[in-house]
Amino acid sequence: MNKVILMGRTTAEIDVKSLENDKFVGNFTLAVRKNDKETNFIKCVAWNKICRTISLYVKKGDMLSLEGEIKTSSYVKNDTTFYKTEVLVTQIHLIPNKEKKQQWKY
Numbered sequence: 001m002n003k004v005i006l007m008g009r010t011t012a013e014i015d016v017k018s019l020e021n022d023k024f025v026g027n028f029t030l031a032v033r034k035n036d037k038e039t040n041f042i043k044c045v046a047w048n049k050i051c052r053t054i055s056l057y058v059k060k061g062d063m064l065s066l067e068g069e070i071k072t073s074s075y076v077k078n079d080t081t082f083y084k085t086e087v088l089v090t091q092i093h094l095i096p097n098k099e100k101k102q103q104w105k106y
Contacts (some may be wrong), residue, residue, distance in 0.1 A: 008032035
């Protein structure tokens with residue numbers, strides 16, 4: 001089983017790219033506190049409806065809970081192999097802040 005559940009704050013606005021056939025992909029980083037002294041910065045990818053929801057309702061610094069699956073890949077550049085790990089987002093839970101009085105679930 002490949003499932004991850006994370007809760008953290010977004011480090012920037014989602015970077016959305018429009019693809020052919022009215023598809024969208026968005027990349028963002030989630031800062032997840034491990035303890036009082038450590039924070040992990042997790043690369044995340046969202047597609048289509050989830051991407052659109054994040055782009056409309058989530059701003060830099062907002063708290064976000066998400067579910068997804070881990071995807072790893074690699075590529076070679078100048079005879080060096082680079083590895084990439086990211087979370088493919090399958091579900092999000094928008095967490096209200098002081099300005100947002102309600103909680104959304106998508």
